[in-house]
Amino acid sequence: MGLSICFLSFVFLLFFSFLNFVSGLYFIINDLVIFIEWEILSLNSSLIVMTILLDWMSLIFMSFVLFISSMVIYYSEDYMEGDENLLRFIILVLMFVLSMMFLIISPNLISILLGWDGLGLVSYCLVIYYQNVKSYNAGMITALTNRVGDVALLLSIAWMLNYGSWNYIYYLDIMSNDYQMVIISWLVVLAAMTKSAQIPFSSWLPAAMAAPTPVSALVHSSTLVTAGIYLLIRFNILFMNTYLSKLLLLISVLTMFMAGLGANYEFDLKKIIALSTLSQLGLMMSVLSMGYSYLAFFHLLTHALFKALLFMCAGSVIHSVNNTQDIRFMGGLINMLPLTCTCFNISNLALCGMPFLAGFYSKDLILEIVSMDNINYLIYVLFFLSTGLTVCYSFRLTYYTLTGVFNFSSVSSISDGYWIMLKGMIGLLFLAIMGGSMLSWLIIPTPNMICLPMFMKYMTLVVTIVGALLGYEIFQFKISWDLNVMKNYDLTNFLGGMWFMPVIFTSYMNYGPLKLGYSIIKTVDQGWNEYFGAQSMYSYLSNFSKINTLLQFNNFKIYLVMFVSWVGLMFMLM
Numbered sequence: 001m002g003l004s005i006c007f008l009s010f011v012f013l014l015f016f017s018f019l020n021f022v023s024g025l026y027f028i029i030n031d032l033v034i035f036i037e038w039e040i041l042s043l044n045s046s047l048i049v050m051t052i053l054l055d056w057m058s059l060i061f062m063s064f065v066l067f068i069s070s071m072v073i074y075y076s077e078d079y080m081e082g083d084e085n086l087l088r089f090i091i092l093v094l095m096f097v098l099s100m101m102f103l104i105i106s107p108n109l110i111s112i113l114l115g116w117d118g119l120g121l122v123s124y125c126l127v128i129y130y131q132n133v134k135s136y137n138a139g140m141i142t143a144l145t146n147r148v149g150d151v152a153l154l155l156s157i158a159w160m161l162n163y164g165s166w167n168y169i170y171y172l173d174i175m176s177n178d179y180q181m182v183i184i185s186w187l188v189v190l191a192a193m194t195k196s197a198q199i200p201f202s203s204w205l206p207a208a209m210a211a212p213t214p215v216s217a218l219v220h221s222s223t224l225v226t227a228g229i230y231l232l233i234r235f236n237i238l239f240m241n242t243y244l245s246k247l248l249l250l251i252s253v254l255t256m257f258m259a260g261l262g263a264n265y266e267f268d269l270k271k272i273i274a275l276s277t278l279s280q281l282g283l284m285m286s287v288l289s290m291g292y293s294y295l296a297f298f299h300l301l302t303h304a305l306f307k308a309l310l311f312m313c314a315g316s317v318i319h320s321v322n323n324t325q326d327i328r329f330m331g332g333l334i335n336m337l338p339l340t341c342t343c344f345n346i347s348n349l350a351l352c353g354m355p356f357l358a359g360f361y362s363k364d365l366i367l368e369i370v371s372m373d374n375i376n377y378l379i380y381v382l383f384f385l386s387t388g389l390t391v392c393y394s395f396r397l398t399y400y401t402l403t404g405v406f407n408f409s410s411v412s413s414i415s416d417g418y419w420i421m422l423k424g425m426i427g428l429l430f431l432a433i434m435g436g437s438m439l440s441w442l443i444i445p446t447p448n449m450i451c452l453p454m455f456m457k458y459m460t461l462v463v464t465i466v467g468a469l470l471g472y473e474i475f476q477f478k479i480s481w482d483l484n485v486m487k488n489y490d491l492t493n494f495l496g497g498m499w500f501m502p503v504i505f506t507s508y509m510n511y512g513p514l515k516l517g518y519s520i521i522k523t524v525d526q527g528w529n530e531y532f533g534a535q536s537m538y539s540y541l542s543n544f545s546k547i548n549t550l551l552q553f554n555n556f557k558i559y560l561v562m563f564v565s566w567v568g569l570m571f572m573l574m
Helices: 002-030 058-080 084-106 109-125 131-164 179-195 204-210 214-218 224-234 238-239 244-262 269-290 293-320 336-352 360-373 377-401 419-443 459-474 480-489 487-496 497-533 532-551 555-574
Strands: 034-043 046-054
Touching: 002 084, 002 360, 034 244, 046 058, 046 084, 058 084, 058 214, 058 269, 058 293, 058 419, 058 497, 058 555, 084 109, 084 214, 109 131, 109 179, 109 204, 109 224, 109 532, 131 179, 131 497, 179 224, 179 238, 179 244, 204 214, 204 269, 204 497, 214 293, 224 238, 224 244, 224 269, 224 293, 238 269, 244 269, 244 377, 244 497, 269 293, 269 360, 269 377, 293 336, 293 419, 293 459, 336 360, 336 377, 336 459, 360 377, 360 419, 360 459, 377 459, 377 555, 487 497, 497 532
Parallel strands: none
Antiparallel strands: 034 046
């Protein structure tokens, strides 16, 4: 039953992906936009309206999400083989994709919230899929951190009651001028920062790796973490507000730098790739804050292709080495998993921005436009340093996993035997190679005019080569490197632990508000409210009913005695 649902879901999603892509091409060529308003219910003057925005951006993005999710579901048929709850898993993934579709096609904050909260809820269910304590903790961190963004979105919905409609697309032109719309823009940026895990909300992203690997491939490429980026691409006009854009630029560049540093100290294979996603999200967010929304969208799509492939390859490797995720137990896998390692290498090189792979067309253009932009030295240095760190941890990963000596069990039969998983990876492999050039023709048909001095033009190439050499050479001296790391344990703990953000958020930020909430509930809701409210009313009514019963079952003398005593009491009080 589960396997047949897998195949049917794969065919269904692939068909709709192709349909959306062809429609997107038609919309680009003819410069079309379709805006649909469907009135669900009308009560007096209150309208409940479902709005749908179909343009080239939403259709192309939907086609990519559907294509990647179809490959992930096909891949899951082999990866999740033997799982008793495969049907539940497939239904959860399909609900996840449906929530993302709602978010993509909605120009209305109410329907966006439907997709937004759908993503949050289903992601929690998927993170706790392997039901153990680690998964539950990771799911709780994910859910609580994302609730901050949900509250920000709810507040922006409440604030838009001042305007008479929740279709934000009508108000984009006045967003940067009207002070009330500036409040909405700050709230929307806060929501996007939580969903896309920018500082200080970064701790949930590596924790969400507790989910099954196919889910990680879907979440980290085109769905959950890109929801915030996509929302800001739609709200791109709000970056005319200079203070907001400058703040977001600083935060996103620091996120990119922090994730790049952390990945160089990490030994968990999935967490390294998760931190690389965080780094790329920082890159997209920083480009957005500079005002280049099309460029951010271009990188969003190319990144989705090679990152989904990278996670699928990592899942295949983990599956082969008996579910071990520590890269120190791997090594020499190129001899035993040639096809998987080929896909792994290509996706890794695309991440590094190797010329003529998918990542090159967007990353190179981004770095050159950043070089031309009017930004300060700090941002410029952090940009290129973060790019170098990306190449550094990618080649470190290659060294630990693919080359050298096999460090796992001496008796092992590892081979490329998971053919369904391989087919799923090969489906993405061609797009990871050719997708960048294809998208550059579609999204940026007119070449950008880049005018830079020679040393700045070569800066991208130099940083990439230096990062690759450092990543490969430093980690060849494993023993001396590990000894130095242990000598400087405090510094290593700080840099590799994402600048103590997980500790702060789990131990202090979550524990403090939760403890405060518990004390407030006990003191107010279950304390004074009960005393002066329901319990007090119950005791008053109970006493009155007892007195009433007493009066009804006695004669007139008692009434007289009570009346006299009451009058006497009144006189005494006066």
